[in-house]
Amino acid sequence: MKKFAWLLTLIVALSMVLAACGTAAPATEAPVAATEAPVAATEAPVVATEPPVPAEPFRVAVVMPSAINDLAFSQSMYDALVRIQEEMGGPEAFEFVYSEGMFVVDDAAAAIRDYASQGYNLVIAHGSQYGSSLQEIAPDFPETSFAWGTTAETFGLPNIFAYEAASQEGGYVNGVLAATLSTSKVIGVVGPIEVGDAKLYVDGFKAGVAATNPEVQVNVNYIGSFSDVALASEAATTHISAGADAMTGTAQMVVGAIGKAEEAGALWFGTQSNQSSLAPSIVVASQVYHWEVVLKEMIAMINEGELGGVSFRIDLENGGEVIEFNPEYALSDDAKALAEATIKGIADGTITITLP
Amino acid sequence: MISELFSVTVLIGILASGIRLATPYLYASIGETFGQRSGVLNLGVEGQMLLGAFAAFFVALTTGNLWFGVLAAMIVGALMGLLMAFVTVNLHAQQGISGIGFYLFGLGMSDLLFQKLMGTVETVKGFPPLKIPFLSNIPGVGEIFFNQNILVYGAYLLVPAAWFVLNKTTLGLKIRSVGENPDAADSLGVSVARVRYFTIILGGVLSGIAGASLSIALLNVFQQNMTSGLGFIAVALVYFGGWRPWGVLGGALLFSMVNSLQLWIQVLGIPIPSDIAVMMPYVLTILVLVATVSRVRAPTALTRPFERED
Numbered sequence: 001m002k003k004f005a006w007l008l009t010l011i012v013a014l015s016m017v018l019a020a021c022g023t024a025a026p027a028t029e030a031p032v033a034a035t036e037a038p039v040a041a042t043e044a045p046v047v048a049t050e051p052p053v054p055a056e057p058f059r060v061a062v063v064m065p066s067a068i069n070d071l072a073f074s075q076s077m078y079d080a081l082v083r084i085q086e087e088m089g090g091p092e093a094f095e096f097v098y099s100e101g102m103f104v105v106d107d108a109a110a111a112i113r114d115y116a117s118q119g120y121n122l123v124i125a126h127g128s129q130y131g132s133s134l135q136e137i138a139p140d141f142p143e144t145s146f147a148w149g150t151t152a153e154t155f156g157l158p159n160i161f162a163y164e165a166a167s168q169e170g171g172y173v174n175g176v177l178a179a180t181l182s183t184s185k186v187i188g189v190v191g192p193i194e195v196g197d198a199k200l201y202v203d204g205f206k207a208g209v210a211a212t213n214p215e216v217q218v219n220v221n222y223i224g225s226f227s228d229v230a231l232a233s234e235a236a237t238t239h240i241s242a243g244a245d246a247m248t249g250t251a252q253m254v255v256g257a258i259g260k261a262e263e264a265g266a267l268w269f270g271t272q273s274n275q276s277s278l279a280p281s282i283v284v285a286s287q288v289y290h291w292e293v294v295l296k297e298m299i300a301m302i303n304e305g306e307l308g309g310v311s312f313r314i315d316l317e318n319g320g321e322v323i324e325f326n327p328e329y330a331l332s333d334d335a336k337a338l339a340e341a342t343i344k345g346i347a348d349g350t351i352t353i354t355l356p
Numbered sequence: 357m358i359s360e361l362f363s364v365t366v367l368i369g370i371l372a373s374g375i376r377l378a379t380p381y382l383y384a385s386i387g388e389t390f391g392q393r394s395g396v397l398n399l400g401v402e403g404q405m406l407l408g409a410f411a412a413f414f415v416a417l418t419t420g421n422l423w424f425g426v427l428a429a430m431i432v433g434a435l436m437g438l439l440m441a442f443v444t445v446n447l448h449a450q451q452g453i454s455g456i457g458f459y460l461f462g463l464g465m466s467d468l469l470f471q472k473l474m475g476t477v478e479t480v481k482g483f484p485p486l487k488i489p490f491l492s493n494i495p496g497v498g499e500i501f502f503n504q505n506i507l508v509y510g511a512y513l514l515v516p517a518a519w520f521v522l523n524k525t526t527l528g529l530k531i532r533s534v535g536e537n538p539d540a541a542d543s544l545g546v547s548v549a550r551v552r553y554f555t556i557i558l559g560g561v562l563s564g565i566a567g568a569s570l571s572i573a574l575l576n577v578f579q580q581n582m583t584s585g586l587g588f589i590a591v592a593l594v595y596f597g598g599w600r601p602w603g604v605l606g607g608a609l610l611f612s613m614v615n616s617l618q619l620w621i622q623v624l625g626i627p628i629p630s631d632i633a634v635m636m637p638y639v640l641t642i643l644v645l646v647a648t649v650s651r652v653r654a655p656t657a658l659t660r661p662f663e664r665e666d
Binding site for chain 1: 373477581619622630634
């Protein structure tokens with residue numbers, strides 16, 4: 001019997017390793033970093049010698065709830081980091097590692113702590129659910145800068161940056177377009193859970209529709225999950241049966257809904273990442289998050305010695321949110337002009353979005 | 357607004373959705389029923405479904421043939437079943453724990469393969485709805501029952517087939533006796549190991565098809581962890597259905613119908629908070645389970661490894 005017990009343990013262990021392999025990225029870098037803290041005391045003289053050329057790369061670690069290729073929330077962060085890396089001149093200047101699929105907050109907290117103790121310059125907790133863990137961890141690593149999103153809360157700690165998206169702005173633009181293009185005057189929305197970024201986006205979308213054509217009916221469905229692709233897909237089918245010919249949705253499980261929209265020939269409006277590739281014939285436009293806009297500000301501040309305490313927001317005005325039109329969808333010039341006027345209006349403040 | 361729930365379109369919508377949503381549960385739960393009737397609890401269903409879903413999707417995407425996809429899901433499911441059978445039957449491993457191990461294996465492996473072989477979410481053209489001649493023209497009923505894709509029909513045909521095999525054939529008798537009293541079955545010359553190997557592999561095959569029904573028939577995408585707990589609900593439905601195929605069908609339909617009802621409740625704007633609506637299927641299932649719990653008892657040898665006493 002003992003043999004079986006240990007074989008069983010082996011199998012469980014093996015599968016856990018595999019589960020980890022599937023989701024966690026190679027977190028290289030050895031324990032050297034742990035010895036870094038004592039240096040801080042003698043920091044002043046060190047600074048003087050810094051300018052010379054062979055600078056250390058800026059090192060960033062990210063922990064995110066879903067996969068880097070989810071065409072939604074996590075991918076928006078991954079893509080932003082890739083863009084920064086290209087801009088700064090490759091891995092020699094900017095190095096980043098990530099742990100994806102961290103839907104278990106406990107695991108995420110462990111990963112955040114590990115990265116912090118390995119001396120990364122910036123550790124990003126990309127998920128509002130990681131907040132309370134970060135609040136505990138950040139004070140233990142006063143030399144490390146942390147970023148947490150999406151939120152405006154820094155807990156008053158000097159080494160936490162907060163970042164959020166004004167997702168209602170892109171939602172509003174999508175809503176204006178949807179109300180213009182819908183002929184059945186019924187629009188369906190598939191949301192995950194009625195909180196945070198998703199709720200902001202959906203409320204902004206509804207406001208955009210109402211401002212354009214108050215007769216258009218918006219049916220909203222929160223499915224209670226960020227991962228249940230099957231239920232998201234059935235929610236889309238329900239919207240179509242209820243007469244919707246245009247739909248939108250937010251979070252990573254909407255890939256199921258987009259498929260149903262495509263089958264029924266209903267239009268789709270994306271958010272978080274560009275979702276055109278999934279159904280080129282029906283995706284009209286996507287609100288895309290360009291986190292690099294705020295990340296670059298954080299990096300600049302960290303290089304100046306400022307480790308946190310500031311909250312950032314991406315929106316249409318600062319270019320952190322961009323409406324990307326799908327070139328394969330033939331959007332009429334009138335509709336496109338209307339969308340562009342709306343984007344301009346929100347950016348310069350002539351259009352204000354009132355949320356419920 | 358409440359009255360809108362009873363309009364013909366909405367009722368047809370609810371029923372047709374419910375029928376579709378129940379499909380993956382049926383494949384997985386019927387497979388699990390065979391396993392449990394022979395005394396083996398397989399908690400790895402979710403992992404088998406995920407690997408089946410990935411295999412079906414990937415093969416369908418690369419070969420363009422959906423049936424190859426289904427076949428791949430069946431083979432992957434069978435291999436997972438074979439492994440599970442070896443661990444539980446030959447090595448006498450504790451079934452619950454090893455099942456969870458297999459779940460984690462499937463979760464990680466399907467994710468790893470997805471990352472390495474595909475890298476991004478893609479779509480595939482899945483099985484189209486197959487209208488049954490004449491029957492699909494019946495108003496209402498035709499729309500609900502006879503305008504679904506082929507894997508949906510398969511799931512419902514599986515129920516009477518499973519009932520027949522379990523109750524009317526020698527094989528079914530062997531399965532049940534192995535699950536009730538393996539010592540007696542063994543003394544009468546029934547190979548407990550062979551019967552259990554058969555049921556566990558069959559369960560794996562059906563779980564694989566359950567995954568395929570998601571990835572190439574109902575959703576036509578593959579995403580990491582796309583089953584999101586569906587395999588565990590399938591295991592619960594076996595208890596709910598009292599280890600009988602018709603009971604499992606009832607449970608799967610109840611759960612799915614209430615789920616599609618709550619989708620419509622939200623779409624129609626009936627003022628119930630979404631969190632409450634989403635809870636409905638689970639709450640109702642638990643209530644029914646509590647109300648009917650003493651009805652039938654579990655197979656006596658369930659979760660007990662068999663060791664011949666020499």
